[in-house]
Amino acid sequence: MLTYSIRRLLIAIPTLLFISLVIFLILEMAPGDPLADQPLTVPPEVREKMRAALGLDQPAWVRYLLWLKQFFWTEPLHLVDSLLGTGFADPAGRIVSWQFRAPAMDIIWQRLPQTLQVVGLAYLVGVIIAVPIGIISAYRQYSWFDNIGTFVSMVGFSVPTFFTGVVLIIVFAVNLHWFPSIYDTTLKVTDWESFLKQARQMVMPVTVLALFNASQISRFMRASMLDNLQQDYVRTARAKGMGEKVVVLRHVLRNSLIPVVTVIALGIPTIFGGAIITEQVFKVNGLGQLLITAIYANDLPMVQTLTFIFAALTVLFNLIADVLYGVLDPRIRYD
Amino acid sequence: MTEASPARVEAAVRPPRNQWWDVWDQFKTHRGALVGLVIFGAILFAILAGPFLWRLDPTYVDPNPVNMLKLRNQGPSLAHPFGTDQLGRDMLARIMAGGRVSIAVGLTAMALSIFLGTLIGVVAGFFKRMDGLLMSMTDLFLSLPLLPLLLLMVTLFREPLSQALGTETGIFLLIVTAIGVTSWMHTARIVRGEVLTLKEREYVLAARSIGTPSRRLVLRHILPNVMSPIMVSATLGIANAIITESALSFLGLGFPPDFPTWGRILFDAIDQMQLYPLRVILPGVAISLTVLSVNYIGDGLRDALDPRIRGR
Numbered sequence: 001m002l003t004y005s006i007r008r009l010l011i012a013i014p015t016l017l018f019i020s021l022v023i024f025l026i027l028e029m030a031p032g033d034p035l036a037d038q039p040l041t042v043p044p045e046v047r048e049k050m051r052a053a054l055g056l057d058q059p060a061w062v063r064y065l066l067w068l069k070q071f072f073w074t075e076p077l078h079l080v081d082s083l084l085g086t087g088f089a090d091p092a093g094r095i096v097s098w099q100f101r102a103p104a105m106d107i108i109w110q111r112l113p114q115t116l117q118v119v120g121l122a123y124l125v126g127v128i129i130a131v132p133i134g135i136i137s138a139y140r141q142y143s144w145f146d147n148i149g150t151f152v153s154m155v156g157f158s159v160p161t162f163f164t165g166v167v168l169i170i171v172f173a174v175n176l177h178w179f180p181s182i183y184d185t186t187l188k189v190t191d192w193e194s195f196l197k198q199a200r201q202m203v204m205p206v207t208v209l210a211l212f213n214a215s216q217i218s219r220f221m222r223a224s225m226l227d228n229l230q231q232d233y234v235r236t237a238r239a240k241g242m243g244e245k246v247v248v249l250r251h252v253l254r255n256s257l258i259p260v261v262t263v264i265a266l267g268i269p270t271i272f273g274g275a276i277i278t279e280q281v282f283k284v285n286g287l288g289q290l291l292i293t294a295i296y297a298n299d300l301p302m303v304q305t306l307t308f309i310f311a312a313l314t315v316l317f318n319l320i321a322d323v324l325y326g327v328l329d330p331r332i333r334y335d
Numbered sequence: 336m337t338e339a340s341p342a343r344v345e346a347a348v349r350p351p352r353n354q355w356w357d358v359w360d361q362f363k364t365h366r367g368a369l370v371g372l373v374i375f376g377a378i379l380f381a382i383l384a385g386p387f388l389w390r391l392d393p394t395y396v397d398p399n400p401v402n403m404l405k406l407r408n409q410g411p412s413l414a415h416p417f418g419t420d421q422l423g424r425d426m427l428a429r430i431m432a433g434g435r436v437s438i439a440v441g442l443t444a445m446a447l448s449i450f451l452g453t454l455i456g457v458v459a460g461f462f463k464r465m466d467g468l469l470m471s472m473t474d475l476f477l478s479l480p481l482l483p484l485l486l487l488m489v490t491l492f493r494e495p496l497s498q499a500l501g502t503e504t505g506i507f508l509l510i511v512t513a514i515g516v517t518s519w520m521h522t523a524r525i526v527r528g529e530v531l532t533l534k535e536r537e538y539v540l541a542a543r544s545i546g547t548p549s550r551r552l553v554l555r556h557i558l559p560n561v562m563s564p565i566m567v568s569a570t571l572g573i574a575n576a577i578i579t580e581s582a583l584s585f586l587g588l589g590f591p592p593d594f595p596t597w598g599r600i601l602f603d604a605i606d607q608m609q610l611y612p613l614r615v616i617l618p619g620v621a622i623s624l625t626v627l628s629v630n631y632i633g634d635g636l637r638d639a640l641d642p643r644i645r646g647r
Contacts, residue, residue, distance in 0.1 A: 015475060022479070026487055154367075154634075158627035160578050162585045163619035166605065170612045269480075276482055277582055291483055292586065295490050303487065310480035318478055
């Protein structure tokens with residue numbers, strides 16, 4: 001298992017390098033000029049200096065290697081510095097966002113808590129409601145509970161999140177005034193009052209995303225439970241005189257959770273990057289929104305860094321899911 | 336009487352049934368899929384035949400400013416059953432026009448993604464030499480962050496393409512290509528798996544032994560047998576493409592404002608959703624109904640095409 005994990009980690013390195021190159025090339029091929037919206041009155045020689053200040057006068061491969069060095073060498077060093085108070089990194093060498101005129105990683109760290117709070121909580125809630133629904137649906141297959149559950153989950157992943165979000169806003173924020181329609185990111189939770197306020201503004205975005213996640217995960221849970229309920233060992237367990245509770249919750253559930261756990265692990269990277277639309281609907285100031293504004297503003301270093309972080313998370317959680325599968329299921333041996 | 340009853344004679348004489356009739360029989364038993372098929376058919380009919388019955392121009396803005404101001408933001412009435420939008424354009428006509436674009440994008444993007452997926456899956460499964468390379472490429476695509484990349488591609492290339500090919504064609508091609516190129520991976524994996532098992536079957540060996548060239552082996556013997564998983568992923572691909580297109584339009588990165596799609600109509604109505612919620616609800620319901628019915632059709636097809644379930 002250990003050798004398998006190490007081998008996968010080693011394969012991940014060229015994959016990530018290749019992905020970063022692909023992202024860089026897409027950005028490079030793009031015709032957009034980051035200095036396009038400068039006034040025409042700026043003299044050409046000043047314009048040249050501005051290009052040089054952004055590093056745009058260098059050839060593409062130099063800029064790519066520079067980004068690699070910044071991302072894999074300067075930024076980790078800076079992280080060590082800020083944690084331990086040492087002085088390894090040269091602060092001038094960090095990845096600088098063009099629109100904020102500040103290090104890109106600092107802004108990403110600022111935005112991360114909002115995204116994790118809203119999207120992470122929604123994922124958690126989704127998993128917590130999906131698993132029991134999946135279990136009951138499968139155990140009572142074709143009952144009214146199963147039929148309603150199947151229909152709701154079909155609706156859940158067919159209705160796009162931007163529409164559910166907007167409908168919730170119209171009903172609960174505009175007509176009923178129960179929840180605010182815009183997420184206030186400056187709110188600091190200091191006492192009970194502000195905690196309630198924070199909870200109220202999180203209800204709608206969390207509901208939208210949790211419904212979407214729960215409908216997908218409950219389908220997997222149901223399918224996996226159904227597969228296991230028909231196995232011989234279930235009949236054996238029943239024949240031994242075990243109670244239904246033990247059979248379903250101990251024998252069947254444990255086995256059916258194996259594929260579901262990997263599905264859940266595979267979904268985790270989308271917590272960071274996939275909620276772009278929900279963040280946009282509720283004006284949550286998170287990573288998805290940061291990416292959208294960076295794309296609009298032609299902020300190439302920020303776009304490159306963010307997209308690469310999303311890709312790295314996807315590769316990492318793919319690996320974790322595969323390893324988890326091997327750990328949880330003794331029938332699977334990678335070596 | 337020794338004479339056989341007419342029914343038995345007919346049963347004996349009846350020519351062998353096409354397997355697609357069996358599939359249809361199984362499909363009919365899936366109630367959700369049947370309802371989905373009816374709803375999707377109704378939507379298709381409404382957006383294709385609707386403009387011949389409802390002859391208002393979806394992009395018509397009254398040139399007289401006074402009339403235009405009067406016509407803006409009307410509620411439902413006989414003249415405009417779905418009301419009018421912020422420029423006084425008829426919403427019913429806009430929804431029908433938007434549906435045509437949205438579904439056209441969905442179908443074309445699905446066709447591209449299925450073509451790429453099948454091609455890569457068949458080549459990887461059939462030719463051992465290409466397998467490693469193509470499958471690691473598939474894995475690579477699967478680990479790309481797709482929505483951010485789609486956004487990037489669309490923002491970066493919309494200007495030059497719409498200048499080169501005209502706004503509508505350029506953006507249509509761009510969005511269809513972007514969605515197709517980022518959604519073929521699952522089809523490729525499924526097709527490769529199927530081809531790998533089919534390749535070892537005796538009839539393929541027999542065909543090979545009489546000297547059938549690889550190309551005809553693939554086209555005549557392998558491809559018809561992987562049609563069922565391809566059809567299922569094609570149906571699900573339409574739903575996926577419609578959602579992606581409307582998400583892009585919703586973020587303001589899809590089609591231009593005077594070229595309605597369902598996502599774009601919804602996006603345009605967001606600013607005034609507190610005053611005119613109907614304008615948000617209509618395109619949203621249209622998208623959701625279409626995707627839901629297509630997903631149900633896919634579900635029913637999956638059951639109908641699975642010979643292990645069929646006939647039970």
